Structures are given as structure tokens and as C-alpha cells.
Amino acid sequence: MDSMSAPWRMTYIRSEKTDTCVFCDGTAARENLVLYKGKRAFVMLNLYPYISGHLMIIPRRHISRMEDLSREEKIEIFDLLDLSVRVLKEAMKPDGFNIGINMGIAAGAGIDDHLHVHVVPRWIGDTNFMSVVGEVRVIPEDIMKTGEQLKPYFNKHYQED
Numbered sequence: 001m002d003s004m005s006a007p008w009r010m011t012y013i014r015s016e017k018t019d020t021c022v023f024c025d026g027t028a029a030r031e032n033l034v035l036y037k038g039k040r041a042f043v044m045l046n047l048y049p050y051i052s053g054h055l056m057i058i059p060r061r062h063i064s065r066m067e068d069l070s071r072e073e074k075i076e077i078f079d080l081l082d083l084s085v086r087v088l089k090e091a092m093k094p095d096g097f098n099i100g101i102n103m104g105i106a107a108g109a110g111i112d113d114h115l116h117v118h119v120v121p122r123w124i125g126d127t128n129f130m131s132v133v134g135e136v137r138v139i140p141e142d143i144m145k146t147g148e149q150l151k152p153y154f155n156k157h158y159q160e161d
Contacts, residue, residue, distance in 0.1 A: 023058050023114045035147060036083070037153040039077045039135060043084055043154065045147050046118070048110075052141040053092050053121040053150070055084050064113045066103070084119045087153040094121035 022030065023044075033104070036043040046054040057080045059073050069077070081099065088094060098120040102109035 021062055021114050022111060023116065024062050026045065028122065033147065035151050036080070037082055038076050040070075040073045041080055045143055045150075047143065049139055050098075050120050051122070051126055052139055052146050053088055053094070054145075054149075055088070055119040057081055057084060057117040057119065059115060062114055064103075064115055066101070066115065069115070076080070081117060081119065083157055087100055087150055087157060088119065088121045091150050091153045092121055095124045096122045098122060 030044070033045040033047060034042055035045060040061075041057055041059045044056050045059060046056050057077050059069060059077060061073070063069065085097060085099075088097070099118065101115065101117050103112070103115070105112050
């Protein structure tokens with residue numbers, strides 16, 4: 001039997017579960033993952049990333065459909081997408097990106113009731129046998145260390161724009 005350590009999961013396991021949206025609840029745990037707060041949307045680290053630097057751009061309003069976004073929300077989300085790509089390029093120097101929205105459970109949305117955009121930095125050779133053979137995803141850096149690395153870049157770029 002394979003063993004894998006994931007000490008960050010114990011906090012979740014022991015925590016009191018609520019029916020609130022993980023993007024709306026405003027808990028300290030969620031706030032620690034937020035890298036940038038805009039007027040209508042925010043940028044947050046993905047707690048369960050595909051790879052280090054996996055970000056999400058999330059509208060502040062609790063909506064699940066793109067057609068419910070206001071024009072202002074659409075503009076800010078796209079501006080934050082641009083900012084996120086620039087920050088990741090400068091801070092982590094990826095070779096490319098996967099950017100997307102999973103709308104609905106059938107499309108792979110883990111949280112389908114609150115629309116969000118995934119920004120996933122990619123490097124040549126960043127996948128290995130673990131995902132294919134071991135059905136395990138290896139994240140090379142602690143999520144909070146990634147956040148500490150990226151947050152100053154968001155602050156810097158915000159002041160420049």
C-alpha cells in the first residue's frame with residue numbers, strides 16, 4: 001500500500017463543516033489564500049492545486065453562470081486574469097499556462113455554484129509518472145510559501161497599474 005503525507009488536510013478534517021460557499025465564507029483560512037482583492041473580484045490560491053502557482057479568479061458576487069456577470073465584473077475578471085499571468089511569469093517563470101472555466105459538474109467543476117477562472121502555470125516536463133502510474137499529483141511547494149512568493153508581485157503590479 002502506498003502512503004502519502006498531507007498534513008494540511010487535518011485542519012479540514014477537524015473543522016466544523018458548513019453549507020456556506022468556500023469562496024464567500026470569509027474565514028481566516030480562505031483569507032490567507034487571497035492574494036489580491038479587487039472591487040468586484042479577487043485572486044486566490046487554489047487550496048487543492050494541480051501544480052504550484054495554481055490561481056483562481058473569483059467574482060465577489062455568488063453567481064454560477066457567466067451570463068449573470070455584469071459588464072464591470074467581466075472587465076475586472078479579465079484584468080485580473082492579465083495581472084495573474086504577468087505576476088506568475090515574473091515570479092515563477094513558467095513555460096506556458098492553462099486557463100479555463102469549468103461550468104457545471106459535467107465539465108469538471110468541483111465547486112459549480114460559484115463561477116471561477118483557473119490560471120495554471122505550466123513548465124515543460126512538469127508532469128511525471130506519479131500522475132499516470134501512481135494516480136498521485138505531486139505539488140513541489142507548500143501552498144502558503146507559494147502565496148508568500150506571489151503576494152508582493154500582486155502588490156507591485158497593482159501600484160504600477
